[in-house]
Amino acid sequence: MLELIINLIFLVTITLFGYCTGTFLEKRHYNSIKQREKLYYNLPVIQVKKLSSIDIDENDVISSELVTGCAVVAPDSFKSFTARFVNILGGRVTSYETLVDRARKEALLRLKKQACSADLIINTRIETSDLSSADTNGVAVLAYGTAIILK
Amino acid sequence: MKFTRVDIEENVNISDENPLKEFFVLGFKVLLVFASLYIFIGFALEVVLVNLSVEHEENIANFIWDFKEEKSLAESEKKVQKLIDKLSRNIPMNKRHFTVHLISDDNINAAALPGGHILVYSGLLKAIRSENELAFILAHEMGHIVHKDSIKSLSKGMALSAISMFLFGNDKSLNTLFNGSIESLQLKFSRDAENNADKFGLHLLNHTYGHSGGATNFFEKLAKDNKMPTFMYYLLTHPSPQSRINNINDEIKFNNFDLKTVKKIIFE
Numbered sequence: 001m002l003e004l005i006i007n008l009i010f011l012v013t014i015t016l017f018g019y020c021t022g023t024f025l026e027k028r029h030y031n032s033i034k035q036r037e038k039l040y041y042n043l044p045v046i047q048v049k050k051l052s053s054i055d056i057d058e059n060d061v062i063s064s065e066l067v068t069g070c071a072v073v074a075p076d077s078f079k080s081f082t083a084r085f086v087n088i089l090g091g092r093v094t095s096y097e098t099l100v101d102r103a104r105k106e107a108l109l110r111l112k113k114q115a116c117s118a119d120l121i122i123n124t125r126i127e128t129s130d131l132s133s134a135d136t137n138g139v140a141v142l143a144y145g146t147a148i149i150l151k
Numbered sequence: 152m153k154f155t156r157v158d159i160e161e162n163v164n165i166s167d168e169n170p171l172k173e174f175f176v177l178g179f180k181v182l183l184v185f186a187s188l189y190i191f192i193g194f195a196l197e198v199v200l201v202n203l204s205v206e207h208e209e210n211i212a213n214f215i216w217d218f219k220e221e222k223s224l225a226e227s228e229k230k231v232q233k234l235i236d237k238l239s240r241n242i243p244m245n246k247r248h249f250t251v252h253l254i255s256d257d258n259i260n261a262a263a264l265p266g267g268h269i270l271v272y273s274g275l276l277k278a279i280r281s282e283n284e285l286a287f288i289l290a291h292e293m294g295h296i297v298h299k300d301s302i303k304s305l306s307k308g309m310a311l312s313a314i315s316m317f318l319f320g321n322d323k324s325l326n327t328l329f330n331g332s333i334e335s336l337q338l339k340f341s342r343d344a345e346n347n348a349d350k351f352g353l354h355l356l357n358h359t360y361g362h363s364g365g366a367t368n369f370f371e372k373l374a375k376d377n378k379m380p381t382f383m384y385y386l387l388t389h390p391s392p393q394s395r396i397n398n399i400n401d402e403i404k405f406n407n408f409d410l411k412t413v414k415k416i417i418f419e
Binding site for chain 2: 007019023041042044046054078079081082085086088089092094095097098100101120
């Protein structure tokens, strides 16, 4: 009986703690994302493969280079607890939606940062993979593209 | 083609719901699923158990358990076995064979296992002061076997573990949590079973000896020795000694059983 109570207290504390810190960190991350997105407002990141499809002459290109941005985000204990319920009942795992969204936005921002002096980035792809092991899980997002500098 | 940047203010990839509210709604639904599975499986098990014949039960029990006889207690074991045989002759329509196994342990305890096996610790024998006391305790354990109490609780426990493993996978913390929370419900079941076994024991004692003397002696001794506050007993499987004494005395009054003084003997 005592064991049960201890387990319960432990679980509730961890979940509540996860909820508080998780919400705080998420808000902070989103604010940072919003600010940095304003910095790179004018850098187009598109996924066209050929420059001719956007009316740019290939001879105008000075250099083209691979740029990448990578971000890893993990859920807090509250999020993963809710996700376990959804694993039984089914439906959308809304708790994980913000995770994946943040990771993708962060990856794109880092991509833009790496290519800050470029005119545009083409052939952009986003790869999402999950890092899940017995104890930890998370989402790793890689965004890569070709940075083009024009004359 | 010209690139025009379009600003999207709201984030389309995120849902609007309050995570806390969602957590509680989902948790409640999972609890419903779990509870209905438990009730259903428990019900199904009861139906099967009621129809399990005595021979089946004894065969399965003998298959699982292998009791080793302790040489030092062999004499006492024979004496206790004679007492049990005397009691079992007085159970109406009895088809079971009860076997006692003495265990060399200073704890004051006795247990009933499916298949008619009764375990008695040597500490209990040392604390006994009359044949009737021991007879009551043995009759109580025989009551558990006749009522199939340990089968029911074993199988309910197994059903519970199976369900929680199905629902939660190998996540140990959630499993332990839900196993434990049902445990406190099961304790009540166990206490009802104990009271019924006390009743059975009392009737068997009265039928064998012609009176109910000695039934409460042992519990009175326990109540004196144990200083645990009453509320702690809520958490334990057995009812508190005092409540058992009260229940037994109520039953004696209700049935108008006689109470005669018992002969004092000391067991090995």
